[in-house]
Amino acid sequence: MLKRKAYEKLLEWKQQQAGKTAVLIEGARRVGKSTLAKEFGLNEYKSCLVIDFFQAPDEVKQYFRDYSNDFDALFLYLSAYYSVELFDRESLVVFDEVQMFPFARGLVKYLVADGRYDYVETGSLLSIKQNIQDIVVPSEEQTLELAPFDFEEFLWAMGEKPLAQLIGSSFDSLKPLPDNLHRKASALFREYMLVGGMPEPVRIYTEQRKFQPVEQAKRQIIELYRNDVARFARGYEFKVVSVLDGIPGQLSKHEKKFTLSSISKNARMRTYEEAFFWLSDARIANICYASTDPSVGLGLSVEQTSLKCYMADTGLLATLALSTGATDEEGVYRAVLRGDVGLNEGMLVENVVAQCLVANGRKLFFYSQSGKKENQQRMEIDFLIVRPYVNAAGKPRISPIEVKSPRQYGTVSLDRLKETFDKKIGTQYVLHPKQMKIEGDRVYLPLYMAGCL
Structure with a gap:
C-alpha cells in the first residue's frame, strides 16, 4: 500500500483510545478506505476480521440481528464463517462499507462497551437518510476523514x-527553493493536477508514468459514481447528475459561482440544495460558500445560495473536461502537461488549490462583490482562510487567497479587499506558477505550496 498520512492517525487512535472508541473512516468511494483499514489491521494486530457489508450474504447479517444481545455467540459464528481466530484486545474487527448495513453501525456502542476487540468502520454516504434510519448514531464513534492523496503523499x-520535506521547510522559512528544484516541484505538481489523488490512478502512474491507463482508471471511478447516483440519490438523481456534469463548465467561467440557470432557466437553489448536499456527502464534490463578511467567524456570514462547486479530486475533473474517447489521449495529456494547448488551466488550478485546502481540514469560503450597487467596487477573492497574523501579535486574521494560472496577472481584487476591510485582513497569499517572493504582508507562493496553507 502507498503511504497515507491517515495511517499515523489510526496508530494514534489505537494507542490513545485503547478500545474506548471505534473509528469511522469516511470518504469517497475508491479513495482507499478499505485498503487502509485492512492494512492497518494486518500490520498492527494479531488478527483482523473484515466484514464487507457490500458483499456480505444475508446469513452474516442475520447473525447480527439474532445475536445482538449475545456477543459470545455473534463472534463465535463470525469467526467460524470468515475463518479468522479472534484474540481479546489483540484483534481488529472491520465493518467495511457499513452504510450498507446500518444495523451493525447501531451496535457499535455496545460492542465498544463489551471491550474485547477494537473496531474500525468504513463508509460513504453516511448522512443519507436511508443509511441512518432506525439507528442511533453511536457517540463512541470518532471520525477519520480520508481524502484523495494530497500533493505531499503524491510526492x-x-x-x-x-523534495516534499524541502517544500515544507521552504514555506516555513519563507525562503524560495533553488530554481532547478522549483522547476522540478512545479512539473510534479502539474502531473499531480492531471493524475489526481485517487489511489488506483496514482499507483498506475507511479508504475507506468503513462496517462492513458490512468485515464481508463479514472473513467471507471466516474462511472462508479454515476451508478451510485442512480442507486442512492432516489428521486433527485437527475439533479445530482446535472450538477456533476456541469462542474467543468461552471469552473471554466471567469466567475466560477455555480449558476443554476445553465442547467434550467427555472432551476432554483432551494430545489437543488439536496443535490449539492448529496455530492458533498459522497465526497465527490467540495462546496465553497460565499461569506458576506470577511472576518474570523467566516461560518457566521455564509450565503447558502451563493456557492462554487469543485470536484473533490482534480484528476477526475481533468477526465470530465478532457476525456473525448480519442485514441491519442496520452498525447492530449502530454500537451496539457507542457502547456501546449489552449486549455483554461484556471479551472484545474483553482480546483486543485481547493483540494489542497480541504486536505488540510479547511472549510471552503470565498468573497465576492458584483460592483453593481452604488459605491461598491467589484471584487472576487478565490478563498478565505483564517491564519495567525504576525503584525497583530499572532492573533487570527483573514488571509485571502488568490489563485493565478497565467504568469502575467493583476491583483486588483486583493488590493480592494485590503483597502476596504483593512484591520480584518492579515497575510495575503497569491498562489502562482512562479517563484516565491514577499512584498510586505503579501506572500507570493508557487502553486505547489498550496498544501502548506
Whole structure:
C-alpha cells in the first residue's frame, strides 16, 4: 500500500483510545478506505476480521440481528464463517462499507462497551437518510476523514520524499527553493493536477508514468459514481447528475459561482440544495460558500445560495473536461502537461488549490462583490482562510487567497479587499506558477505550496 498520512492517525487512535472508541473512516468511494483499514489491521494486530457489508450474504447479517444481545455467540459464528481466530484486545474487527448495513453501525456502542476487540468502520454516504434510519448514531464513534492523496503523499508515492520535506521547510522559512528544484516541484505538481489523488490512478502512474491507463482508471471511478447516483440519490438523481456534469463548465467561467440557470432557466437553489448536499456527502464534490463578511467567524456570514462547486479530486475533473474517447489521449495529456494547448488551466488550478485546502481540514469560503450597487467596487477573492497574523501579535486574521494560472496577472481584487476591510485582513497569499517572493504582508507562493496553507 502507498503511504497515507491517515495511517499515523489510526496508530494514534489505537494507542490513545485503547478500545474506548471505534473509528469511522469516511470518504469517497475508491479513495482507499478499505485498503487502509485492512492494512492497518494486518500490520498492527494479531488478527483482523473484515466484514464487507457490500458483499456480505444475508446469513452474516442475520447473525447480527439474532445475536445482538449475545456477543459470545455473534463472534463465535463470525469467526467460524470468515475463518479468522479472534484474540481479546489483540484483534481488529472491520465493518467495511457499513452504510450498507446500518444495523451493525447501531451496535457499535455496545460492542465498544463489551471491550474485547477494537473496531474500525468504513463508509460513504453516511448522512443519507436511508443509511441512518432506525439507528442511533453511536457517540463512541470518532471520525477519520480520508481524502484523495494530497500533493505531499503524491510526492512520497513518486519517490520524492526529500523534495516534499524541502517544500515544507521552504514555506516555513519563507525562503524560495533553488530554481532547478522549483522547476522540478512545479512539473510534479502539474502531473499531480492531471493524475489526481485517487489511489488506483496514482499507483498506475507511479508504475507506468503513462496517462492513458490512468485515464481508463479514472473513467471507471466516474462511472462508479454515476451508478451510485442512480442507486442512492432516489428521486433527485437527475439533479445530482446535472450538477456533476456541469462542474467543468461552471469552473471554466471567469466567475466560477455555480449558476443554476445553465442547467434550467427555472432551476432554483432551494430545489437543488439536496443535490449539492448529496455530492458533498459522497465526497465527490467540495462546496465553497460565499461569506458576506470577511472576518474570523467566516461560518457566521455564509450565503447558502451563493456557492462554487469543485470536484473533490482534480484528476477526475481533468477526465470530465478532457476525456473525448480519442485514441491519442496520452498525447492530449502530454500537451496539457507542457502547456501546449489552449486549455483554461484556471479551472484545474483553482480546483486543485481547493483540494489542497480541504486536505488540510479547511472549510471552503470565498468573497465576492458584483460592483453593481452604488459605491461598491467589484471584487472576487478565490478563498478565505483564517491564519495567525504576525503584525497583530499572532492573533487570527483573514488571509485571502488568490489563485493565478497565467504568469502575467493583476491583483486588483486583493488590493480592494485590503483597502476596504483593512484591520480584518492579515497575510495575503497569491498562489502562482512562479517563484516565491514577499512584498510586505503579501506572500507570493508557487502553486505547489498550496498544501502548506
